[in-house]
Amino acid sequence: MVLFNVESVKILWDTWSVRGLIILSLVLQSFLILFAPFRKQMGGNSVFMSSLWVAYLLADWVATFTIGLIFRAESNDIKALWAPFLLLHLGGPDTITSFSLEDNEFWIRHLLQLMIQLCASVIVILQSIRHNKLLLPTLLVFIVGVIKYAERNIALYRASFDHYGDKNPNVSFLEKTAATESESESHYLGIMLRRELGPHGTLKNLLVGPLLSPFRRNFTRRAFLKRQSRDVLNIMEIELSLLYEALYTKLPVVHCKIGYVFRIISLGCTFGALMSFMLITKHYKLGKFDVWLTNSLLISAIALEFISIGLLFFSDFNLLDHYYWQGNREIKFLCWKVEFDHMSTGVKNRRWWSKKIYLYNFLTNHFSDCPSWLNKLANFLSIRISNLKVRTLEDQEWRFIFDELIRKAQEAETVEAGKRLCLQRGDGILDDDGNLIWSIKELDYTESLLTWHIATEICFRVDQNTASDNTKYKAISKLLSDYMLYLLAMQPALMASVSIGSKGECKRAYDEMCRLAYNDLNAFFVGRDLNVQSLAEAMFNDEAPTSYVLQVCGYERTSLIRGARMLAHQLMDQNSGFSWELMSKVWVELMCYAAINCRPNVHAQQTSKGGQLLTFVWLLMNHLGLGTQFSTEQLSQTGGTELGQDQP
Template sequence: MSSIADILMKLWASWNIRGLIILSLLVQCFLVLFAPLRKQKGGKWVFMTSMWFAYFLADWVATFTIGLILRSERSFILVFWAPFLLLHLGGPDTITSFSLEDNEFWIRHLLGLVLQIASTAYVILHSPPHNKLLFPALLVLVAGIIKYAERSRAFYLASLEHYGDKGRASIYQREVEDSFQRGTRKELVAAYGIIKNLLVGPLLTPKYRISSRQVLDGKCPEQVLQMMEIELSLLYEALHTKLPVVHIKIGYIFRLISLSCIFGALLSFRLIPQHPKLRHVDIWITYGLLIGAITLDFISIGTLILSDFNLAYYCLRGSTNVKIVAWIHNRVINRRRWSKIIPQHNLITYCLNDYPDWLIKFADLLYLRTFLEAIKKKLCLSSQELNEQVWNFIFEQVKTMAVSAKTVEMGKEICLRRGNGILDNDEKFRDVIWSIKELDYTESLVTWHIATDFCFHDKDGNSSDNMDYREISKSLSDYMFYLLEMEPAAMATVSMDRKVVREATYDQIKGFINGQSCLDGKNVSRAIFALNPELDFVSPIGRKPVFLYARKLAHQLKELDKSNGFPWELMSKVWVELMCYAAVNCRANVHAQQPSRGGQLITIVWLLMNWFGLGTQFATGFHDVV
């Protein structure tokens, strides 16, 4: 046993720094290549877990290895390797922050920059005498300082305090207002500035509102969706990459200096006679670090050229006629910029997939009940891709809402509707308006969610004429319940404790399921729906269980149109209003978090509503009739 330990200790003593240096380079390669995919695959937990692990491992490995070099007997080659770790701490251009919260700690990263520069400089200053690798080490040190400074600057600019600087807000607004009419790519130009305004938070002028609505005139839903996707991409690049720092004149100059330093270090290392005691493996590791740094820089340059940030920048400055810009634009404008996934979560399905009683009791003993519930929720999730049918319906409903919003005041009044705007328009729907006006948002959403499930699985009344609306209602119902359960920050409109409402409803449904056998989601919905709608009892919180409200609502909906069974078109419109209400009342910084996680449909809807002048950031008191 001791011999094995001795072998491991010798292996660690010989390869600890070498192995960690190689690991640091490999992690940098992984981040450069795969970080841009966060916009598309952010909803997949395996990918996001790997990305999270690599992001934090990169800093830890580089910092830990510098510490080992400081404690070791410094040789020529270790002195040369130390600046590469500073270069790695600067991180790739494709990812600076993993989440918005990382940007808020820009002061800590600035302090880290000072400390790491000091540590690396200490290693170089205390290098062995007559060190022939001192000059290339200083060149790499300069490149490392530039890269780390770029990252610290990116954190600073992406923090909400500075991203939302009041002085810059008016500049952004003027840019957008002046650019709506520029060139054939005015949509890309407008998206460049409008996303800044939405996050900065100034009161937007009537001119801005009128111009943004005019941009959408004559555009099909697919073109508008592409505009929203570009905005998501610009938002991601501004908050989570180095593009805002690199994409300025001084940024280009420093990047050229950095790249020149690495080339100079490679040339110097190649020309300087090697020390006779230098091992071949160390030489190859050094070449790998130098060539790897140059390769990653070229990949970053390519990413910069092909970025939406770059395209918008040149379009904004009237450079759309430049052939290279037009060539790049035509090849990347149709790329996928978010996951286009609509997550689905269903309460009845969740109730059916329960753990055995013995496992729940065991988890309670170890205080792991919350952990088990989190796993169960993940296992019960499903997803579907946003299809043309669903998006077209949402677009047309938001457009209809916008047509009636002649003024800012009318637009803000429409934003307060959460289903009642649809139900108030027709006298025959007044009998079900209680489900909106007499319940708070959480109760109303859960009531309509369960009622939609009852109607969806009912044997009668699902005619072929209503199949499209039926699928849309089901999809939006499960998506909104997913947001309520899994993304509560996106549901800032919730006024009651969602857990109380959900748990009371869960207990009642479970009580019914436990008395049955061999039930799936469809049969449970049908069985509960078949019960007497007047059946009543008191819930643990002193109110009627929401699922009884849902059964009553489902029966009323069925009675509205007996020839077709259920008014699915009406239900689809109510779900769009419920989603619009949540989208426009959600905090802007919550929407800003979504692009790095694959994007959310509710954020797309938020952007669409603001383009149509249905946001809460428009100045009132003006006669801006359109």
């Protein structure tokens, strides 16, 4: 008995393959344009990001494959019209041009693909040009397709790091405006935000590597030292959102005079194609389904075009680009005719970052809540099942981090002082305490972080009855401890530059240290039935080690568990309350060290993944003059003058 007829399947494929794939391509385009903007806030959601990634990959593949089917099939009028539609789909929506930074570097591959698909579409049109009654709408859609695909290639080209940033980093937008401290705060802030849109933005130069002038450092440093923590966070959210739009969308290409002109042309051509197609089909009979499908493609193209224009109008680029010049000096901020500090509630409360913090704990992970059979399966497959937690960063926690960085920035009046403070990873707080400095100086960064994490967890579990004024420092210490371990365990790319080297080496080194630490930890379970609380108490109450070095088979080996227990005892021996304040400040320094030494392009990648607290700390440090990319020269290479002086 034959289950299916091969010839019937072939006929079905020949009849419906192109039509079905075109519908699928339209669905993918609609999904991308509607949901791609949300990855700034939902980048940490694995289900959402996986769906977006699949749609992004399928969109290009489906369009390319369908053009190939049309090219090989027998040419007719309606298929000649569908070919440029697929070229339009290959151009992609305005809301996403690349899924990752690496995609931008392949702009030349997309340029080659544009040329190939362009030639294929031209050949399809030429094959039917003699008898094509749909030639006018076909040519109009072809123009739109070329514009869309060209916009995508230009966006990828401009977002690649070889062509991104400022060729003359010392000639900044700020210096050209000659801003002075006498200007109002809103003008002062407006200039600072507006420069991120131009070719001389500080963020761009932080990514591509050139040294920044001391004028720019002094300007932003003065501005941020004056403002409150919440305002600074809002400013940085806007800056990182602008960075996201510049790297992953078409908005920088569209948001210009030429971009507006081409957008009007593409919208007009699409309207013209729809009108001409409707008029022609009244006198030229086509299949009802083909007419319905083509009308759906044209109407959807117009609808998606209006959605793109709406997203452009409400984009961060357009939100902050309401300035005009008056004379040579005065700049006014015309965003809805209100100044930044008095924006309407809807604009000021706009979400740019979800403020989600992922937490991972070494001791808690030892007690997995997963069923035993799942743990065994995970061990067999070499998969780590972790008890990952998510919470929202609170205002008081951000304020504490901000205040600590402000304190450090006030000491960094010179570029050299700022670079020196960037090298501190806890020793800036522990300089006066000789009993604890070994946990920083005698260990590398990864070992030091793990040691402090375990010690913090022991102190947190043991010290249950704390005074009310210590609660803040205790909560912040716990938060930063679990967050930094999450980065080390789950985000090795962010920590690779400060630990071992590459992402793979960082992960392997961390796994090996954890394996040895868990082996040492098993000694506490002999003859005991422990949970996390009782384990921490047992680690603290058992005889404290006098050294964190073990003798194993005649060789010395550093024991993280011994070192953490010894550090916990030393911390708890401090005066009441002082230990938690000390620990919270050490954790801020450990985080700052990781943030400033992480590669800038890795920070840029986080803007499309929901954002990271570490990235905000990195940006704030650079704004406060604590970065490593500032020049010590007092004059720009092109003869610029210092901020605050009039330009000729």
